Amino acid sequence: MLHIYRDSHYPSSDLERCLCQMGKEDVLLLIEDGVYLTQYLILALKKLAEQNQVFILIDDTDARGLHIKAPYQSADMAKWVSLSTEHDKSLTW
Numbered sequence: 001m002l003h004i005y006r007d008s009h010y011p012s013s014d015l016e017r018c019l020c021q022m023g024k025e026d027v028l029l030l031i032e033d034g035v036y037l038t039q040y041l042i043l044a045l046k047k048l049a050e051q052n053q054v055f056i057l058i059d060d061t062d063a064r065g066l067h068i069k070a071p072y073q074s075a076d077m078a079k080w081v082s083l084s085t086e087h088d089k090s091l092t093w
Contacts, residue, residue: 001022001023001024002091003090004028004093006034007090008033010040017092018093019044027083028045030056032057035057035061039066042075049072049073050071055075056068057074
């Protein structure tokens, strides 16, 4: 499943539910204000990123003046489309 997270509130029960529901084959894409989550030390999020399960929409980081650092991976619109076709289901938080 592709989880799309768009909110920057931390701590958040939605974020906790999202991270708890992620399986080994799931991917998380941070978009809109959700890209701000990379600025916090969220161990569960970092662990998923180290397993190549977290992508950050580059257009949204650029718009907010943020820079993506390892272990997070950048994604452009083409990658978002690719992730959407690779996963038969998606859930937006």
